[in-house]
Amino acid sequence: MKVVLVDNENSALISLNKLLSASNDVEVIGAFTQIGPAIEQILQNQPETVFMDIEMSEMSGLAAATVIRSISPRTEIIFVTAHRQYATDAFNLEAFDYLLKPVKKERLSKTLLRLRKRGYLEPAKPRQPYIYLRCMGRMLVHVTGHEPRALKWRTTKVKELFAYLLHSRNQIISKDKLIELLWPDVDEQKGTSNLQTSIYRIRRLIEDQGLEQWIIIRYLEFGYILETKQLIIDAEELDVKFRQLMPISPNHLTEHQQLFEAYNGDYMGEDQYFWAETERLRLRTMWLQHAHNLAAYYLEQGRELEALTVYHRILRLDPTLEEGHVALMRIYDRLNDRNSVEQQYALMTKILKREADVEPSAETMEWYQNWQQKR
Known part of the structure; x- marks a missing residue:
């Protein structure tokens, strides 16, 4: 079943999209914070269902429902709102359902069950097992039906060999x-023995964890190869999604926000392997550039609070990033929050001194001095 989501709250779109994505027979083909682009999508694709907020900015969801009825008569409309008082109006428009925020998984399941009974959805089929391997931040393995877990390595060398x-x-x-x-620092015989023992331990761990369907280590041509079969690796997935991103716009804001939040830490960041530094820096630079672009978009739209959230997330990743501190100070200045500007400058100065034994740049100090003189 093809579904379109419409809500002026980006966080609500992300939450509902996540809940719906857990169903194999639901495909979210669009998520919008504005009704205009959503109606264009509905006209073009004729989805089976639209989940829509009622209190939208340019047009109420109730008015939009009338438009949707005229351009896509077979599309069912499900209202999602924080307010109970619209229920009568919604059902007068023959809405399929009326969900209160925050949408609960159990309540949504009942709605999907009703849709299945109406023939809009095929009964959910069991998913094929998959394995999702996290390399961003802490290395974790996630197998279908189980919680993400860290593998137990006999030694740090065994873990690093697997990672490499x-x-x-x-x-x-x-x-x-x-x-x-x-x-x-060991001779050839000892090095070969260490390598063979470590390979054996990795293979045993893969078998013990039931991962041999996805990860195989072979000995070929005087070397080893780790083969992956339908293994989902977060770093690889992140790279592909960055390259496929459309420009930031109301139509694509949700996917940009989701990708921004998907960065769980630096590549192989838990162990900081030197051989991973090039890839670590590449992915970090890609994410930082995207984060700055996202924050700039929010500021252009007058959404300072969302921009603040982006820069705070950036500084959690790298507290020594001076431009992140400066961006926060500029936003606080726009909000006329003088105390926060002063606190952010003091925090930045302390961190730079402690971590790198440097002062803020001359440009930053000049901006701060000019700002103080505006009092």
């Missing part, structure tokens, strides 16, 4: 290169 083979997945890595990387 995963980093170089589907490529043959010579024994000599692996020994030089992990045991540079």
Whole structure:
């Protein structure tokens, strides 16, 4: 079933999209914070169902329902609102259902069940097992039906060997290169023994965890190769999504916000392997640039609070990023929050001194001095 979501709250769109995505027979083809672009999508794609807020900015959801009825008569309308008083008006428009925010999983399940009985949805089919491997931040494994978990490694060298083979997945890595990387100070015989023992332990761990369907380590041509089969890796998925992003606009804001929030930490960030530094820096730079663009968009739209949230998230990743502190100070200035400007400057100065033993840049200090003189 194709579904369109309409809500002026981006957080509500993300939450509802997440709940609906858990159903195999539901496809969210669009999520909009404005009714105009949503109606264009509905006219073009004729979705089976629209989940829509009632209190929208340019047109009420009740008025929009009349328009949707005229351009897509077979589309069912489900209102999603924080207010009970619209229920009578909604059902007078023959709305299929009326959900109160925050939408609960159990309540939404009842709505989907009714849609299935009406023939809009096929009965949900069991999902094929999958494995999702996190490399951003802490390394975790998520298998269908289980909570994400960390694997228990016998030694740090075994873990690093797995991480490097995963980093170089589907490529043959010579024994000599692996020994030089992990045991540079031992002789060839000892290095070979360490490598073989570590490979054995990785294979045993893969089998014990039931992961051999997705991860295989083979010995080929004087080296090892880690092969992945339908293994979802968050770093790889993140990279692809960044490259496929459409420009930031009301139509695509939800996917931009979701991608921004999907960054759980730096690539192989838990262990900071030196050989992963290039990829770590590339992905971080890509995410930071996207974050700055997202914050700039929010500021252009007069949505300072959302921009503040973006920059606070950036500084959690890297507290020493001076431009992030400056951006927060400028936003607080726009909000006439002088105390927060002063507190942010003091915090930035303290962090830069403690972590890098430097002062704020001359440009930043000049901006702050000029700001103080405006009093």
